[in-house]
Amino acid sequence: MTRLIVTAGDGTRHEVEAADGLSLMEALRPLDIGIAGECEGSAACASCHVWVADAWIARLPEPEDAEADMLDCAFNTRAGSRLSCQLRVGPELEGLEVTVPHA
Amino acid sequence: MSGSARAGAMRDVAVIGAGPVGLFTVFALGQAGLDALVVDALDAPGGQCAALYAEKPIYDIPGRPSVTAAALVADLVQQAAPYAPLYLLSRRAVGLRQDGEGFRIALSDGSEAAARAVVVAAGAGAFGPNRPPLPGLAAFEGESLFYAVDDPERFRGQRVVIAGGGDSAADWAVILAARAAEVTLVHRRPVFRAAPATLGEIERLQKAGRIRIAAPRTLAGLAGTGGRIAAVRLGDGAGGEEEVAADALLCFYGLSKDLSALAGFGIDAGASGIPVDPASMQTRRAGVFAVGDIADYPGKLKLILTGFAEAARAAHSALALLRPEAARHFEHSTSRGDPAARAVQGGDPAARAVQGGDPAARVHA
Ligand SMILES: Cc1cc2nc3c(=O)[nH]c(=O)nc-3n(C[C@H](O)[C@H](O)[C@H](O)COP(=O)(O)OP(=O)(O)OC[C@H]3O[C@@H](n4cnc5c(N)ncnc54)[C@H](O)[C@@H]3O)c2cc1C
Ligand code: FES
Numbered sequence: 237m238t239r240l241i242v243t244a245g246d247g248t249r250h251e252v253e254a255a256d257g258l259s260l261m262e263a264l265r266p267l268d269i270g271i272a273g274e275c276e277g278s279a280a281c282a283s284c285h286v287w288v289a290d291a292w293i294a295r296l297p298e299p300e301d302a303e304a305d306m307l308d309c310a311f312n313t314r315a316g317s318r319l320s321c322q323l324r325v326g327p328e329l330e331g332l333e334v335t336v337p338h339a
Numbered sequence: 340m341s342g343s344a345r346a347g348a349m350r351d352v353a354v355i356g357a358g359p360v361g362l363f364t365v366f367a368l369g370q371a372g373l374d375a376l377v378v379d380a381l382d383a384p385g386g387q388c389a390a391l392y393a394e395k396p397i398y399d400i401p402g403r404p405s406v407t408a409a410a411l412v413a414d415l416v417q418q419a420a421p422y423a424p425l426y427l428l429s430r431r432a433v434g435l436r437q438d439g440e441g442f443r444i445a446l447s448d449g450s451e452a453a454a455r456a457v458v459v460a461a462g463a464g465a466f467g468p469n470r471p472p473l474p475g476l477a478a479f480e481g482e483s484l485f486y487a488v489d490d491p492e493r494f495r496g497q498r499v500v501i502a503g504g505g506d507s508a509a510d511w512a513v514i515l516a517a518r519a520a521e522v523t524l525v526h527r528r529p530v531f532r533a534a535p536a537t538l539g540e541i542e543r544l545q546k547a548g549r550i551r552i553a554a555p556r557t558l559a560g561l562a563g564t565g566g567r568i569a570a571v572r573l574g575d576g577a578g579g580e581e582e583v584a585a586d587a588l589l590c591f592y593g594l595s596k597d598l599s600a601l602a603g604f605g606i607d608a609g610a611s612g613i614p615v616d617p618a619s620m621q622t623r624r625a626g627v628f629a630v631g632d633i634a635d636y637p638g639k640l641k642l643i644l645t646g647f648a649e650a651a652r653a654a655h656s657a658l659a660l661l662r663p664e665a666a667r668h669f670e671h672s673t674s675r676g677d678p679a680a681r682a683v684q685g686g687d688p689a690a691r692a693v694q695g696g697d698p699a700a701r702v703h704a
Contacts, residue, residue, distance in 0.1 A: 272610075274463060274596075276641065280391045305532055308504040309593035311471050313527040313557055314576040 238325050238332075244269035245338035254325045260286070260334070261321035270336045277321035279303050282310040284320040289333035292316070296323065312337040350376045350425060352657055353444050353454035355432045355601075357698075358386020360631030360646030361460030362415035367654035368458075369422025370672060373661060376425040376452055378432045378444065380465035382696035385412035387632075388643075390466055390594055401644055411643075416698050421678040427452060428696030431465045435604040435627070442626065447600075448695075456657045459606065459613060459622070459629040460646075464596035471502070471558050471590055482566030484588045494519050500571045500583055501525065502558055503591030509533035511589060513540045516549040523583050525573060526554040553583070561588070611635055620653040626660060628653040 240252045242264060254263035261284040264271040272283035279302040288296060293316050299307065303322045307313055323329070352368050354361045357379035365375045383389055388397075388408035396405045403411070427446065434445030441455040468486030470476060476484065488494075491514055499519045501512050504526040510533070512524045524531075524541070529552070531538060544550040559574035562582070570582045601608035606622040612635030613622055620628045630653050631646035639645070658665070672678075 275391075278392070280387075301532075304528075304530075305505070308527060308532065309469055311557070311592070315555075317527075 238327060238330050240264075240325070240329065241331065241333045242267065242269070243333075243335040245336050256326045258325045259321045260284075260323040260325055260329070260332075261319075263325050264320055264334075264336075271320060273321060275321075279306045279319055279322055282306050282319060285310050285313075286318055286320045286334040286336055287314050288316040288318055289335075290316060292332055292334075295328075349441065349453040349455070350374050351454065351661055352376075352456045352458055353378065353432075353442065353452055354424075354458045354460055355444070356386060356460035356462055356631070356633075357381070357384035357426065357428070358460060358462045358631060359388050359411060359415055359643050360462075360650055361386065361458075362412070362419050363647050364458050364460055364630055364650040364653060365419040365422060365424045366415070366678075367650045368657060369419065369424075369678065370675065371654045371658040373654065373657060374422060374424070376427060376454060378427045378430065378446065378452065379696075380429070380431045380447075380467060382429045384416055384426065384428070384698050385409070386462050386466075388412050397643070399642065399644065418678075423692070426693045426696065426698050428694065428698075430695060431467075431600050433600045433603075455626070455661050457627045458620075458650075458653050458657065459601065459604070459608075459627065459633060460631045460650075461598070461601060461608075461629075462596070462632045464598035465600055466594045467597055468590070469592040469595040471592065473558060473561055475561060479561060479563065479566055479568055479588070483563065483568040483586060484561070484590065486590055488514075488589065491515060491518055494587055496520050497586035498584060499523070499587045499589065500585045501589045501591070503589075504528065504531050505591060505593070506533050506537070507591040508589075509537045509541060511591070512550055513537060513544065516544045521551070521585075522549065523551045523553055523571075523585070525556050525558065525571075526552070527557050527576075529554045553581075556581075558590075608633070612639075617649075618652075619656040620649055621656060628656060 237253045240254050242250045259277055261273045265273045274283040275281035303319045307317055351373040352375045354364050354375050354377045357377045368375045389412050393409040396407050431447040432444050433447050436443050442457050444452045494515050495518045497519050498521040499515055500523045501508050502525045509531050512522055516522050556573040559580055560572035563569040571585045571588055572580050572582050574580050605624050606613050612633045613629040615622050615629050615634045615636055617636040620630055622629050630649040632641050
C-alpha cells in the first residue's frame with residue numbers, strides 16, 4: 237500500500253492508502269472527487285487530469301507522447317499537470333501530493 | 340407532421356450513434372430483415388475508433404489478431420452496406436417522441452427522422468468540439484470564436500488567436516499567417532505536434548514576425564461584447580496573466596463527448612449509461628433499445644466485442660417487436676448466404692444514402 241495525499245477541487249484534503257499496481261486514476265476514482273476516468277486509462281479523455289505538487293514534478297517519470305498530446309487538449313493545465321491514469325501506484329509514489337483541478 | 344423537414348422515409352429502426360457497435364447493429368438488423376437509418380454527430384462513422392485512435396491496432400476483436408481501428412470501421416461499414424442504411428451524419432439526435440406505432444427523432448439540424456423502433460448506440464455521448472470552460476464563451480461562438488475554419492478569407496486583416504498544439508492549430512496558424520493582421524499561437528508547452536514541414540514553416544513565420552508563439556500559456560478568459568471578441572486573456576499557469584487584443588479566437592482542443600442530448604429521451608441516460616435488461620437490451624421505454632458502451636447492466640464489460648453481441652441481441656428483440664406475426668424461424672448467416680448477393684437481388688446496394696458526410700471517408704488520424 238502507498239500513501240497518497242489528494243486535494244479535491246473544493247479544497248478538501250484526503251489521505252488515501254492505495255493498492256500498489258493500480259493506476260493513480262484507479263486509486264483516486266472511488267473517492268468521487270472529480271476523477272472520472274472515462275476512457276478507462278487509454279490517455280484519450282483527460283478526465284483524470286491532476287496537478288502534482290511542484291516538488292514531485294521531477295520525481296515522476298516523464299509523460300509519454302500519448303499523455304503529453306492528450307494534456308494538450310486539457311484545460312487548466314500547469315507545469316505539474318499529469319494524466320493520473322498514466323501513473324502507477326507503487327513505493328516510488330509514497331507521500332505523493334496531487335490536486336484535482338476545479339472543473 | 341410538425342412543419343420540420345423529414346430526413347428520409349420511415350425506416351424500421353433508427354440507430355443513434357455510428358460507432359463500431361452502431362455499425363454492427365445495422366448489419367445485425369439487416370440479417371433480421373429490418374432496415375435502418377443511422378445518426379451521428381460526426382461527419383464520418385466509427386465513433387471512438389475513428390475519432391480517437393484510428394491508427395492504433397486493436398488486438399481483442401475475435402478472429403482478428405490485429406486490426407487498426409480505422410480498418411475495423413471500414414470493414415464494419417462494408418459489412419453493413421448490403422442493407423443500404425441511410426446515414427444521417429453531422430447531426431445530433433436531440434429528441435425522441437412517440438408517434439403512433441413508431442417514433443420521431445428530432446435532429447440538431449431541425450429535421451426529423453422516423454422509425455418504428457430505436458437502438459441507442461451512443462457510446463459515451465455525441466462527439467463535438469472540446470470547448471474551453473471559459474465564462475461567457477457561448478456568446479462568442481460562431482461569431483468570433485470557432486472550432487473549425489470553413490473559409491480562411493473570413494479572417495483577412497483580423498488579429499487571430501489560435502489555441503492548441505496539434506496539427507489543426509499548426510496548419511491554420513501557417514495558412515492564416517498569410518491573411519490575418521496578426522496570428523498568436525497559444526499552447527500549454529513550447530512543443531507542437533505537427534508535420535515537420537509545418538513546424539519548419541512556423542519557425543520561419545515566427546522569425547519573420549508573422550506568427551507570435553505564446554507558450555507556455557493557457558486560455559484564461561475572453562473580453563468583448565455583442566458576440567465580438569476584443570481580447571483574449573492568457574494565463575501562465577503560475578497566477579500571472581496577459582491580455583492579447585484580438586478579433587477572433589480559434590480553439591483546437593480535440594473532441595469531447597456530450598450525453599446531454601439524450602437527457603430528454605425518457606430512458607434514464609446518465610453518467611453510468613442507460614440501464615437495460617441484458618436479456619433483450621430493452622431500455623425502460625418500450626421499443627427503445629441500447630447497445631455498446633452506453634448500455635449498462637450488472638457485469639457489463641465495456642468492450643467492442645461485448646457491444647457486437649449486444650447488437651445481435653437487440654436486433655432479435657427488435658424483430659420480435661416489429662414483426663410479431665413472423666414465424667420464429669432462425670437461420671445462421673452461413674445458411675442465409677452472402678448478404679451482398681442477396682441485396683443485389685432484392686434491391687440496389689448503391690442506393691445506400693448518405694447525408695452530411697461520407698461513410699467511406701478516411702477517418703481522421
Ligand atoms: C484509445 C482507446 C483505445 C481502446 N482500445 C480498445 C480495445 O483495444 N478493445 C476494445 O474492445 N475497446 C477499446 N476501446 C473502447 C472502444 O473504442 C469502445 O468500447 C467502443 O468504441 C464503443 O463503441 P460504441 O459504438 O458503443 O460507442 P462509440 O464508439 O463511443 O460511438 C458512439 C457514437 O455515437 C455518437 N453519438 C452519441 N450520442 C449521439 C447523439 N445524441 N446524436 C448523434 N450521435 C451521437 C457519437 O458521436 C459516436 O460517434 C478503446 C477506446 C479508446 C479511447
Ligand atoms: S482515464 Fe482517460 S485519459 Fe486518463
